[in-house]
Amino acid sequence: MAQERTGTLESTISKRSAPLVWMHIGDLHLTDPELPNHLALRDIILQANAHLARHIDFAVLPGDNTDDGTAEQYEILRSELDQLEMPIHIIPGDHDFKSRSLNAFHEVLGAQQLPNAVTIGDCRCLFLDYVAAGTGGPDFKLGERQLRWLEEELEHASTQGLETAVFAHAYPADLADADEAKVFHKMLGDYRVMVVDMGHTHYNELANDGTTIYAATRSTGQIEEGPAGFSMLAIDGDVVSWRFKTLDQPWPVAMITSPADRRLVTRPHSLNHIPSGRTMVHAKAWSAEGIALVECRIGDTEWQLMGLDALTQSWTLGCAIPEGSFKILVRATDLRGSSDIDSVDVVTTSDDLQQRCANGSDDDAVGAWEEKHIVGTQLGPNRNGRKW
Structure with a gap:
């Protein structure tokens, strides 16, 4: 498995003008082998290796990778990721922290220590941990140390003329401490972070607060709104693009990366x-x-x-x-x-652009977007779905 294992050290790839492109594999919630979510993951990896390896920059797992955070569940995941032929970045979610420990997450899965920063081309990618500073469940926290690290990284990227992408388990507004959520969201705006790529919602959703795009991808393991798949994201200059591919959609896949929708x-x-x-x-x-x-x-x-x-x-x-x-x-x-x-x-005019709430939440969701497989019903356990 090609994997970044750099801890908080920087991994830098030489600058280029090519778009940054990655694939997002939605929350897996793995429990037992050979269940539908495990088989979907296997299919995703087979398709990624056949069509995308060596043509995109990395894959990301956005948390809730297993349902209970046990070593046995991580062994299922590790055995599949060992087959993936591209770098993988993995962040934890509340289900990964059920035992109040991330030991198995790091030791069995080999996931990098967080927070972590990677520069690829003209973009700085920042991977955050929402759970280790909390007490478990949806008690999401960044903590003072990680907030300081984040501000230093954003300042560094700004002085280097780099765009920034943040990878986190959920919206800033989902942080348990309202003051911390405001500080985090203000940083995103002050440093004009391009995109926050997230899991947690279980449904496809895009939000735009006027400065930053928030992108959430359908769960692979607890789906209520449609078939399994994965999303593709790109940063091309100052434009963010996103699309979702269901597993049964045939190849090829085309993706417009500029101009902006x-x-x-x-x-x-x-x-x-x-x-x-x-x-x-x-x-x-x-x-x-x-x-x-x-x-x-x-x-x-x-x-x-x-x-x-x-x-x-x-x-x-x-x-x-x-x-x-x-x-x-x-x-x-x-x-x-x-x-x-x-x-x-x-x-060709900004006159009709909508006003934004700009509070780091889904209040600025763009709504249903049929071509992108965004249903707009927010049908998942964190809004209108079942209580898994």
Whole structure:
């Protein structure tokens, strides 16, 4: 298993202009071998190895990796992760801390000590521990030491001109101490953190507080809203993109990484968020068969061929765009002839962007987004679902 084991030491990969791309495997809640969540994990790893390995930067497990945090449950997980052919970053959730200890989490799973920071290209990735400073259950805490570390890391990234992504188990507002939650959320805003990638909710959800995108991915182990799968996230310059792939969706997978969808606009003065006249469309596409061609369409216009940038391995097209609101579609076709389409809704003015609550919670959720498998019902145990 290719895994970061650097503790609080920095691991740095040489700078490049390629988008940062990772896959998110939703809360597993593993209990016993060969149950549906275990088999889904095995399928996710098989697909990742076949289609994504060596083409994305890492995978992340966002906590609640097992249901009870026992060594036996971590052995199930470790045996599968040993097959994964890409770096994996693992953070703990409340279920991993049921015994009030993370010993098995570290010793059996080999998970890195947290907090941890990794620089990849132009982005600083910060991995946090919500549980060890608490007393168990949903008593989520960062603690003074981790908050100081976080501020130092964000300041360091800022002085180095790096964008930042934070990986945590839940929304800032889910921290048990309201004052700590406010301090954490203020840091995210002050340092313009691009995205907080999370688990915990059990359902797909995106929220936008006007500065930071919050991305939660459907649980793999306790699902109430739809089929199992995994999400893909990218930071391309100053744009965050996200999409969910169900396990039964055929490959290839296409993903527009720039410009920003109107729901995810956080830099309204950037032409990558609010373009005018012309824009540069960036996309990624993956298939074990190899990609034959990638095409782009602006609204109802004709499809145009995109070119492959050898440096970034992104498909690109510079094109004229209309004023107002319109859709950009990208279609990737692999060498077997199978195709996939991704789309974003783009606006050329910030006048209609919604007002934000900006409190680090799901109050700024973008709502249902059918193309992204976001149902919008918040059907999970932390809102409207069963009490698992």
